[in-house]
Structure formats: C-alpha cells, structure tokens
Amino acid sequence: MNRKSLFVFGTLLLMLVTACGPKEETSTTVTPEPAPAPAPEPAGVTAGSITLGKAVGSDKRVSTPSETFSKGDTIYASVDTSGSGTSTLKAKWTYLKGGEKTSVNEESQTIVSTGPATTEFHIQKPGGWPAGDYEVEVFLDDKSIGVKGFKVS
16 A cells, blocks of 8 residues: 555544544533412402392392382392402492482491402381482492492382
8 A cells, every 4th residue: 555545544544433433522501491470469359340229139149120219128239249358348328419418327348258259238217218319339448449329219
C-alpha cells in the first residue's frame, strides 16, 4: 500500500471511530410545570328575586304571587339567595302617603347558607291595613337588593 492510500484509509478509520464512538451528553433544560391556579374565593351569599304574596309553602316560597292585598291579609315576601356563607337579610316595610314614608315594620334574619335558599318575611295587622300604597325594601348585609311595591285596597 502506498502512503497516500494508507493516509486515506487512516482518515476514514478515524472518521468511522469518531462517528460510532460514545456520544456526548447534551444537557436538557427541564421546564417545571406551572403551579396550579389557586381555587377561586367563594362568592359569598348573593340575593336573587323578591316575591310578594298572601301565603308561603313549607319551602318558604310564595305560593301565589300578588301585589294587591285586602286589609286583613298577612303579606309575605320571599327572598331567594344563592352561594355560601353567613349573611344578614333585612326587610323594611313602609306605608306611602302624600310623598311621605311611614315605617310599618323592620325585621332581620341571619342566614347561614350552603347553596340556594329562600328566606321568608311577613307582616300582619290584627285590625287590618289602611288602604293605600306600601313597599318592602330588602337588604343583604346592609346593601339594598331591591324594592317591591304593593297596594292594599
């Protein structure tokens, strides 16, 4: 073999050994998984609708909605709530005459809710209600959630 062939053969052998030899380890960067998002904070108790009527069922819901009452009726207000937590519901009943409001009754109830619920308020007057316009305003933790007007005839 001449020197030139020996040189080419040696070069090829070196390339073959280098290509088939142990591979260099390459470092890989491991990206950590993002932390899970924190659980949402409970929304607390939220109020839904206010319904007036002459009677309520065992579920405290008004069974026959009405906005007109007779002087001897007991007047009921049902308030739907949802969410969970402890809150205070308050009903303020007023009589409206000549642009003036006269307080009839005010009642508060503390509720400990774990989901949808209904709370009932009512007023009655043994001698009967004077004819005229009335309203009930309902508050959840001292924030008004609505006013419902009604009439006694």
